Amino acid sequence: MKTRDRLRIAMQKSGRLTEPALELLKRCGLTFRQSRDKLFCFGEGEPVDLLLVRDDDIPGLIAQGVCDLGIVGRNVLDEFALTAGRDVAPLAEWRALGFGRCRLSIAVPQEMDYRAPSDLAGLRIATSYPGLLGAWLRGQGVGAGVVTLAGSVEIAPRLGTADLICDLVQSGGTLAANQLRETEVLLESEAVLAGPQTLPADERGDMIELLFRRLDGVIQVRESRLLLLQTSRGALDAVVRLLPGGPQPTLLPVAGQPDQLMLQALCAGEVSWRQLEEIKKAGAREMFVLPVEKMLA
Ligand SMILES: Nc1ncnc2c1ncn2[C@@H]1O[C@H](COP(=O)(O)OP(=O)(O)OP(=O)(O)O)[C@@H](O)[C@H]1O
Ligand SMILES: O=P(O)(O)OC[C@H]1O[C@H](OP(=O)(O)OP(=O)(O)O)[C@H](O)[C@@H]1O
Numbered sequence: 001m002k003t004r005d006r007l008r009i010a011m012q013k014s015g016r017l018t019e020p021a022l023e024l025l026k027r028c029g030l031t032f033r034q035s036r037d038k039l040f041c042f043g044e045g046e047p048v049d050l051l052l053v054r055d056d057d058i059p060g061l062i063a064q065g066v067c068d069l070g071i072v073g074r075n076v077l078d079e080f081a082l083t084a085g086r087d088v089a090p091l092a093e094w095r096a097l098g099f100g101r102c103r104l105s106i107a108v109p110q111e112m113d114y115r116a117p118s119d120l121a122g123l124r125i126a127t128s129y130p131g132l133l134g135a136w137l138r139g140q141g142v143g144a145g146v147v148t149l150a151g152s153v154e155i156a157p158r159l160g161t162a163d164l165i166c167d168l169v170q171s172g173g174t175l176a177a178n179q180l181r182e183t184e185v186l187l188e189s190e191a192v193l194a195g196p197q198t199l200p201a202d203e204r205g206d207m208i209e210l211l212f213r214r215l216d217g218v219i220q221v222r223e224s225r226l227l228l229l230q231t232s233r234g235a236l237d238a239v240v241r242l243l244p245g246g247p248q249p250t251l252l253p254v255a256g257q258p259d260q261l262m263l264q265a266l267c268a269g270e271v272s273w274r275q276l277e278e279i280k281k282a283g284a285r286e287m288f289v290l291p292v293e294k295m296l297a
């Protein structure tokens with residue numbers, strides 16, 4: 001295959017992952033000119049292009065080397081690994097991206113008496129994830145029938161084509177609407193950045209490393225807050241003890257007030273009103289909580 005000098009990332013053309021994936025790439029400084037057919041998007045600033053496809057096709061496109069990376073649900077990536085066959089290049093999950101969170105679960109009719117996986121022996125389970133379900137059943141030592149369906153798995157018990165299901169759950173609304181009850185979680189999923197296990201040793205590899213560094217910065221700061229406050233030197237220890245997790249705070253002098261310090265701390269996650277009130281009680285004042293947009297360590 002002719003080597004490309006531009007990086008190519010596969011992502012979902014139209015679905016749950018499309019908007020958040022584009023937003024994430026934008027935050028990494030990647031913007032795209034969308035082509036008329038919207039299957040290929042040319043990257044404007046960096047030499048990185050997008051291929052917009054069905055999410056199920058993404059792992060295969062990476063394994064074939066048509067794309068260098070892909071943004072896809074862990075559920076799809078892991079299913080591919082279990083069903084693709086031995087001659088297919090193995091893939092790696094390089095980064096978890098924090099959106100598209102859902103879980104792959106077993107759900108049984110509400111009236112079914114379920115206590116343990118062994119209760120599933122001999123039953124028929126409808127799923128779009130025969131690889132993941134089969135691996136879990138083997139791990140549990142349970143022999144059950146696997147009925148593979150492409151979609152609308154939740155209606156299989158009512159149609160009588162299966163006794164129970166193994167499907168994606170997020171709010172649980174789909175299960176409730178179909179009188180089903182979640183009993184076992186097989187996989188916690190979210191969107192991930194997938195790629196080959198060995199990254200190319202050329203300029204594309206360098207570009208991938210650059211993208212990883214930017215992604216790490218975006219992911220790290222997405223939930224981070226910068227806390228600014230003023231405190232007296234005497235109250236400093238008590239205030240520092242109450243700071244939400246993060247690296248050591250930075251201390252700055254306050255002009256004209258030798259007893260006062262300005263404190264700056266990067267907090268991993270939200271800072272709640274309650275935490276702020278506690279810190280204030282310990283002696284802090286003039287407190288600000290700011291969102292962080294970019295970080296390069
Ligand atoms: N209810 C949900 N809430 C959050 N994330 C979900 C939910 N359902 C699925 N996902 C995640 O989003 C991914 C894409 O879901 P979507 O429903 O858009 O896929 P699809 O119908 O298979 O799309 P495609 O047309 O690309 O094949 C899933 O593989 C899963 O990782
Ligand atoms: O727990 P919930 O919040 O109800 O989400 C779970 C549902 O979401 C997904 O389906 P989707 O809505 O994408 O429909 P489709 O896959 O059947 O097209 C998934 O296949 C479940 O059916």
Ligand SMILES: [Mg+2]
Pocket residue numbers: 054055056
């Ligand atoms: Mg799909």
